[in-house]
Amino acid sequence: MEMGIRENLERVKERIARAAQSVGRDPGEILLVAVSKTVEPERILEAVEAGVTDLGENRVQEARAKIEQLGKVARWHLVGTLQRNKAKYAVRLFDMIQSVDSVPLVLELEKRAAKEGRTVPVLIEVKTSPEETKHGVAPEEVDELVDRILEAEHLVFKGLMTIAPFVEDPELARPSFCLLRNIKERLENRGVLVEHLSMGMSGDFEVAIQEGATMVRIGTAIFGSRNY
Ligand SMILES: *Cc1c(COP(=O)(O)O)cnc(C)c1O
Numbered sequence: 001m002e003m004g005i006r007e008n009l010e011r012v013k014e015r016i017a018r019a020a021q022s023v024g025r026d027p028g029e030i031l032l033v034a035v036s037k038t039v040e041p042e043r044i045l046e047a048v049e050a051g052v053t054d055l056g057e058n059r060v061q062e063a064r065a066k067i068e069q070l071g072k073v074a075r076w077h078l079v080g081t082l083q084r085n086k087a088k089y090a091v092r093l094f095d096m097i098q099s100v101d102s103v104p105l106v107l108e109l110e111k112r113a114a115k116e117g118r119t120v121p122v123l124i125e126v127k128t129s130p131e132e133t134k135h136g137v138a139p140e141e142v143d144e145l146v147d148r149i150l151e152a153e154h155l156v157f158k159g160l161m162t163i164a165p166f167v168e169d170p171e172l173a174r175p176s177f178c179l180l181r182n183i184k185e186r187l188e189n190r191g192v193l194v195e196h197l198s199m200g201m202s203g204d205f206e207v208a209i210q211e212g213a214t215m216v217r218i219g220t221a222i223f224g225s226r227n228y
Helices: 005-022 041-049 060-070 084-093 103-116 139-151 170-189 205-210
Strands: 031-035 054-057 075-078 096-100 120-125 155-161 196-198 215-218
Touching: 005 031, 005 041, 005 205, 041 054, 041 060, 054 060, 060 075, 060 084, 075 084, 084 103, 096 103, 096 155, 103 120, 103 139, 103 155, 120 139, 139 155, 139 170, 155 170, 170 196, 170 205, 196 215, 205 215
Parallel strands: 031 054, 031 215, 054 075, 075 096, 096 120, 120 155, 155 196
Antiparallel strands: none
């Protein structure tokens, strides 16, 4: 039998705390983003009532319907690939866009954010594994993208995001997280502040925390398996 959202959330929080403590980190520096894609609004609200402060969605259209129904019950993060023609809605709807992956997208977001009179915090999505299906920029392209974001008046560079390869053994995801941390260190050596490393999902978040995650994006472990 599947446990309730509240119980699942408590369990996840305990696991976050344990993972942080295993490497001497303060669990308070890790933000839990509950990924609510495919989850109905009623159950999202249940998670919010149980203490979730940040929600992640991967599609603009789906998020739009939910945000219109539920309102700003939490901070909404876009964690899925963003097409340029949806940039206008994305800057209106989301408190953070975690999936910035090209210069043209940066320019479009800047234009739209300026028009809306908004300032949008963003993360760069980095491809940290060779899997064909993964989105994101190559590690060697991160610097240029950071520079373009820093030039954009209505975007605020907040850090890096990655999706590790889907593997049975979470240890096999570690190189991916380690690479993202190395890119953060490289940027900081250039004087660029990298506040967030968004990495770790239901299957691998403990390893991500050991490698320095400040945001974990967790769906299944909170809401149960998704029915598409
Ligand atoms: C779906 C999704 C998650 C959450 O995945 P789970 O394995 O269900 O925890 C995290 N990040 C992104 C980008 C996603 O699309």
